[in-house]
Amino acid sequence: MNIHSTDVRRRALARLRAGSRNADVARALGVPLGTVGYWRHLDRAKRGECPGAHQPKCPRCDGRELDEPAYSYLLALYLGDGHIIQYSAHRAPSLMITCGDGWPGLMDACEAAMRAVLPDNSVCRVRRTGCHNVKVYSKHLWCLFPQHGPGKKHERPIALEAWQQRIVDAHPWAFLRGLIHSDGCRVTNWTTRMVGGARKRYEYPRYLFTNKSDDIRRLFSDTLTKVGVEWTVLARDGDPFNISVARKSSVALMDRHIGPKY
Secondary structure (H helix, E strand, O other): OOOOOHHHHHHHHHHHHOOOOHHHHHHHHOOOHHHHHHHHHHHHHHOOOOHHHOOOOOOOOOOOOOOHHHHHHHHHHHHHHEEEEOOOOOOOOEEEEEEEOOOHHHHHHHHHHHHHHOOOOOEEEEEEOOEEEEEEEOOOHHHHOOOOOOOOHHHOOOOOOHHHHHHHHHOHHHHHHHHHHHHEEEEEEEEEEEEOOEEEEEEEEEEEEEOOOHHHHHHHHHHHHHOOOOOEEEEEOOEEEEEEEOOHHHHHHHHHHOOOOO
């Protein structure tokens, strides 16, 4: 275990009080991020600024207003690339969405949705190789994401509760956008066809969504049907894990509401 000197702690607190982010202080001083967060918590508690003095409200438990479009989008990101983890009983659990560094707009949209859904809670980004984990901490994550459970999502049932389905039905494009941003893409496919006796190359755009969970794919396809998008199952190596949207009118509808990742 590393023991950090009083001087290192003093310098860290000085930077934190000046407005530096935990991650920047940890990186600059070579101190674990969790240690910096703990120092900050103790310092704020001593000054009467402990976040625990003001308990964030929960839309499910306390009836606080919920940003439903943001929630519909964040729910989809969670179903695709998210998970909830709690390191110890005395710490709040965190919702973590893994976002590739190649999609900075997606990362911004994810963070914005977290802040909209949980405006009083801490949100941060943790750098990893080729990606960032966007995280929000809240004791009410179990309330907002009841799909959480042991094991991988595709190995257990995934079903929306009635209140979640009502939100998705009211904001289907936000939900579809989140699923595409997590486990989907817009690509350009090509084929050949005979034109005037000559074989010519023909290119066309297509949306693809890939997920091993039958339930999550069903949520995606059912929502597509509700908004008038035609889709097909694209099986590869005998596994029906892919949903394809290739019909011209449906791709145009998806482009109007979703578009490529960025």
